[in-house]
Amino acid sequence: xxxxxxxxxxxxxxxxxxxxxxxxxxxxxxxxxxxxxxxxxxxxxxxxxxxxxxxxxxxxxxxxxxxxxxxxxxxxxxxxxxxxxxxxxxxxxxxxxxxxxxxxxxxxxxxxxxxxxxxxxxxxxxxxxxxxxxxxxxxxxxxxxxxxxxxxxxxxxxxxxxxxxxxxxxxxxxxxxxxxxxxxxxxxxxxxxxxxxxxxxxxxxxxxxxxxxxxxxxxxxxxxxxxxxxxxxxxxxxxxxxxxxxxxxxxxxxxxxxxxxxxxxxxxxxxxxxxxxxxxxxxxxxxxxxxxxxxxxxxxxxxxxxxxxxxxxxxxxxxxxxxxxxxxx
Amino acid sequence: xxxxxxxxxxxxxxxxxxxxxxxxxxxxxxxxxxxxxxxxxxxxxxxxxxxxxxxxxxxxxxxxxxxxxxxxxxxxxxxxxxxxxxxxxxxxxxxxxxxxxxxxxxxxxxxxxxxxxxxxxxxxxxxxxxxxxxxxxxxxxxxxxxxxxxxxxxxxxxxxxxxxxxxxxxxxxxxxxxxxxxxxxxxxxxxxxxxxxxxxxxxxxxxxxxxxxxxxxxxxxxxxxxxxxxxxxxxxxxxxxxxxxxxxxxxxxxxxxxxxxxxxxxxxxxxxxxxxxxxxxxxxxxxxxxxxxxxxxxxxxxxxxxxxxxxxxxxxxxxxxx
Numbered sequence: 001x002x003x004x005x006x007x008x009x010x011x012x013x014x015x016x017x018x019x020x021x022x023x024x025x026x027x028x029x030x031x032x033x034x035x036x037x038x039x040x041x042x043x044x045x046x047x048x049x050x051x052x053x054x055x056x057x058x059x060x061x062x063x064x065x066x067x068x069x070x071x072x073x074x075x076x077x078x079x080x081x082x083x084x085x086x087x088x089x090x091x092x093x094x095x096x097x098x099x100x101x102x103x104x105x106x107x108x109x110x111x112x113x114x115x116x117x118x119x120x121x122x123x124x125x126x127x128x129x130x131x132x133x134x135x136x137x138x139x140x141x142x143x144x145x146x147x148x149x150x151x152x153x154x155x156x157x158x159x160x161x162x163x164x165x166x167x168x169x170x171x172x173x174x175x176x177x178x179x180x181x182x183x184x185x186x187x188x189x190x191x192x193x194x195x196x197x198x199x200x201x202x203x204x205x206x207x208x209x210x211x212x213x214x215x216x217x218x219x220x221x222x223x224x225x226x227x228x229x230x231x232x233x234x235x236x237x238x239x240x241x242x243x244x245x246x247x248x249x250x251x252x253x254x255x256x257x258x259x260x261x262x263x264x265x266x267x268x269x270x271x272x273x274x275x276x277x278x279x280x281x282x283x284x285x286x287x288x289x290x291x292x293x294x295x296x297x298x299x300x301x302x303x304x305x306x307x308x309x310x311x312x313x314x315x316x317x318x319x320x321x322x323x324x325x326x327x328x329x
Numbered sequence: 330x331x332x333x334x335x336x337x338x339x340x341x342x343x344x345x346x347x348x349x350x351x352x353x354x355x356x357x358x359x360x361x362x363x364x365x366x367x368x369x370x371x372x373x374x375x376x377x378x379x380x381x382x383x384x385x386x387x388x389x390x391x392x393x394x395x396x397x398x399x400x401x402x403x404x405x406x407x408x409x410x411x412x413x414x415x416x417x418x419x420x421x422x423x424x425x426x427x428x429x430x431x432x433x434x435x436x437x438x439x440x441x442x443x444x445x446x447x448x449x450x451x452x453x454x455x456x457x458x459x460x461x462x463x464x465x466x467x468x469x470x471x472x473x474x475x476x477x478x479x480x481x482x483x484x485x486x487x488x489x490x491x492x493x494x495x496x497x498x499x500x501x502x503x504x505x506x507x508x509x510x511x512x513x514x515x516x517x518x519x520x521x522x523x524x525x526x527x528x529x530x531x532x533x534x535x536x537x538x539x540x541x542x543x544x545x546x547x548x549x550x551x552x553x554x555x556x557x558x559x560x561x562x563x564x565x566x567x568x569x570x571x572x573x574x575x576x577x578x579x580x581x582x583x584x585x586x587x588x589x590x591x592x593x594x595x596x597x598x599x600x601x602x603x604x605x606x607x608x609x610x611x612x613x614x615x616x617x618x619x620x621x622x623x624x625x626x627x628x629x630x631x632x633x634x635x636x637x638x639x640x641x642x643x644x645x646x647x648x649x650x651x
Contacts, residue, residue, distance in 0.1 A: 188375040193587040218589040261550035272521030
């Protein structure tokens, strides 16, 4: 891609370990990706594959026993990993914000929306009451909530409205990057779709980039530009979203895609992915997906696959290694 | 097909607000639902539409405010004796949504299954119960059964726990399993496995299943017939393929247009939702979907539409739909 501008966010070889009584558990192992200005990057995978840990690491929100033990997270060309808390606090919420999983419970139940917005603004700059009130009304309007609800408490809002209020809060300073951790998982499909469309519209209007984590692959299919498929702490496939959906290379991506029934076309029996993700304290020796893989070769049990280039995408599968060699001059 | 269970005008209202507010929340209103023997019926709707209340009414956790449930030709109102109720509960067990809180963490897996057997299958002796426990665990696809029975819930994954939920229900030799969102807490990749288990239970054990879900795609995968709920009413029922292929009620159309389908291109024209959740506290007459409905006419605010049969066995509670 002829991209002259440096990416907004560039994650390289990120490694996160959880300290345990025995050997440390590597929850995120050599993850790398970049997010351009205004881009929408989807991260999908099963629970326990390290998606949320990876997000927390990117946002520098990890707390012990988890710690970043390698790699870098460059945001606007500055490495967040080596920054002090003081330096980070200048960037947080102003330049990048986080919408937590189950935003329903992330709001303070005993404070009104206005109070929570005011808290967030006061923590990141000096503003007059009038400025805070004005900005709060603005962001609520942005996400389509009547500003009358500034006086409401979270329990007076519906689930969808609470999620949108969280997103409004993340947009208080119009950051360049909004990190979202399964923000729609508690909503039904109608509300889910409305929220996704709204995120997309806001993005087009305000130009922020989104990193969107979900376990429901179908959700991001129409909304993300780039897709990362994670398995057992590693990226197993990455590429332009449409490419990954139309022509998935890694057997795990194919399994995920075949795991949910469609509402159109013929009814076909599906199998899902047998087994469960490996225990990260004792990952399999070779390919981490090999014990569950329907097309595993004998050498998959001993050889660790790298991320091989397949067209515009990359896949961490030995079967693609052969193809990659044939394609390279 | 023979009818197994039918509800007639089933309603359940709850008091809300203070003691003297007099407000009533209409969780379920006027529901007529039939389930045949060996049939899988999906009950689909958004959260708050009354799906779980129906499940609890059928499981006799709640008593209906009005209306009745007729099981095998007999109204549940007439079940007075403990023995009759016990038999009904054995025939119609429930599987819960959350596999992490529905199994007692202090007991081994076999505890729950054997207790159910002692209660509902007095004909079996200890060896018979053990053999039956092994059989039901194998029937839900868990191997080796002997070993699984000795485990504690924390030693099982979410998918395995939910299978244990079905094994417990199966031990009673049920006629109808009420499955309330059994897969919604599970990862997408293992949901299919459990849906396949449910399909196999119908084939091999001959049970009917009321599959309650908000995921219309999985309802299509599993069910013969579908009932769509909105604001406490059933707004559309019919054979699954007929309802999804040719949805009549505007709410069913909205629901279908919102399902993400990665295999299809994004439908830019898709109906965009405009509006609020239905009013279910003292709703008054009229269609509860009218505030969000693109087809609403004046009459929708005056009269509650009754289900009309618009195609064979396919009915919608809408006065405008054709």
